[in-house]
Amino acid sequence: MIVSNVSLSSCAGVNSALCAAAEEGHFGGGSHRITLTPTGNLIVAVCLGFIGTFGFMNNLLVLVLYCRYKMLRSPINLLLINIAISDLLVCVLGTPFSFAASMQGRWLIGESGCVWYGFANTLFGIVSLISLAVLSYERYSTMVAPTEADSSNYRKTSLGITLSWVYSLIWSMPPLFGWSHYGPEGPGTTCSVNWTAKTANNISYIICLFVFCLIVPFLVIVFCYGKLLCAIRQVRRINASLSRKREQRVLFMVAIMVICYLLCWLPYGIMALMATFGPPGLVTPVASIIPSLLAKTSTFINPVIYVFMNKQFYRCFHALLRCEVPRRGSSTKTSSKVATKVMRAVAVTGTHRTNNFLLLVASLGQPAATMPQPDPSVEATIDNTKGPSSDINKPVVSLVADDWL
Known part of the structure; x- marks a missing residue:
């Protein structure tokens, strides 16, 4: 999606007719100069074969698990399936063509095939990125909310999936x-957006693509998981040891997600900007192919991070290998929430009423007897005579033992 198109950069400053002839030879498999050595093309082909094979197997396994085990069929897991489908389509409809082109050292399916390849990989890549952002928002909104999430309500999730595909089509x-x-990119064995044209038309599109399809999803992911970490810290007063353990695990998960996102896509974006705004020839074919390969690795990294590090999916995967029924976790619900009881109380000392407070009771897998209790010297009463105040409308954090944590 975001990588420099430098296969024809040598045409800069040369007669336009020669450039056109070179381009025709490139698509038609003629006498276009190969910009990578046979060894270089072989290395790229091996990398693409590894990425395509493991990406296909990992994402197909996700779909098999989802279809086989009913306990996985929840709204938030449907977002994971959307990511798996988009990554699987890249492995099926994109990677084989670039693999074959690398093996032969030239593009094999012509100009129309190049346009189709560039469009398809851009479409599925943006779907994956937007779905990761939607997933982070869904996890945050369902774990930090005053009401219990409905595990049978797919409306919001379906809206998020539709948004990811429509948004991707728009861009x-x-x-x-x-x-x-x-058009062709890098050494001429893959195709993507033309990053080297210095026209206002091309530059404006690249800037919009970079901002709205790379930076915005990243900011949403960081914001949502950052707020989620803050929410976990808020429940330390209920169970400090369990909250600390959960916070450490979430912090580890978030760090892995952010690092892998940046590792896969940031070099791609930087290379695109260098090719767009830098002088001709700044990005060599060898340098341009590396970010492209890194971006494609997301197709097999995403299932590992977002699915197989998910306790629920891991239990089902373990059961599939052993041909047995998957064991349940601490909660039999697939939703990321359980019931939360919020009591609005008024603490009364003698005949004087003190400040109102919220007593949050969150089910964190501990017996009710161990939950913190109000001071017995203070009588807690519920005032039903007053209408709801602004305190009731404030977000109340309730966190549960969610399987992805």
């Missing part, structure tokens, strides 16, 4: 209609 279709265009 992947413009090159088909003249706002930039798709």
